[in-house]
Amino acid sequence: MMRLHPRVRLLWSLRAVGSALVVGLLLGVLDFFVLEQGLWIPVAGFLVVCLLGVAVAVLRYRYWRYEVRDDSLYLERGVFTRVRTVVPFVRIQHVDSSRSPVERIAGLATTVVYTAGSRGADVTIPGLSASGSDDLQERIKRLAIRAEGDDAV
Numbered sequence: 416m417m418r419l420h421p422r423v424r425l426l427w428s429l430r431a432v433g434s435a436l437v438v439g440l441l442l443g444v445l446d447f448f449v450l451e452q453g454l455w456i457p458v459a460g461f462l463v464v465c466l467l468g469v470a471v472a473v474l475r476y477r478y479w480r481y482e483v484r485d486d487s488l489y490l491e492r493g494v495f496t497r498v499r500t501v502v503p504f505v506r507i508q509h510v511d512s513s514r515s516p517v518e519r520i521a522g523l524a525t526t527v528v529y530t531a532g533s534r535g536a537d538v539t540i541p542g543l544s545a546s547g548s549d550d551l552q553e554r555i556k557r558l559a560i561r562a563e564g565d566d567a568v
Contacts, residue, residue: 416480416491422521423542424476431468438464481540483554486562488528490538502538504562506530510555512548524548528555 439461446456474494482489488502511527518524524545528538543551 416482419476419479419540419542420523420544420547421476422523424472426517426521426523426542427472427475428469431472432465434468435461435465476542479542483551483558485558488538488555490540500538502528502530504555504559506532507555507559507562510552510559512552514545514548526551526555 439457442460443454443457446452446454450456471494475492478492478494478497480491486504488504488507490498490500490502492498508529508531510529512524513527514524522545523541524543524547526540526543526548528540530536530538540548540551
């Protein structure tokens with residue numbers, strides 16, 4: 416089983432800190448205009464959201480795994496609800512590698528596997544190194560082409 420790049424924990428943790436800042440600011444505005452209790456409410460709200468968000472980011476990284484098998488792509492993920500996904504290569508339509516500006520700064524990328532079938536059945540593998548994402552994209556593409564040839568009539 417393959418793991419995500421450890422740097423993705425930092426990105427997810429920073430996202431949690433950003434969310435905590437927004438919550439703290441909103442609580443600060445609410446406290447200033449309505450509650451008038453001082454700074455302890457916004458600070459407490461920031462700390463609670465920040466600590467919970469960082470804990471979830473660390474656990475999310477801990478439970479995220481994927482494996483490229485002979486006939487399918489297998490993923491395990493989830494903190495509160497564990498999700499196991501198997502994507503047969505014969506169902507794969509195409510594979511993309513993307514890098515957001517924040518991912519580029521961190522040297523990371525995301526691989527997206529688009530599947531045939533129901534809407535929302537696409538699979539995303541975040542937190543890969545840029546070269547690892549490109550390699551995974553090529554490997555899945557080759558295996559999907561080979562699987563298509565095996566199932567052809």
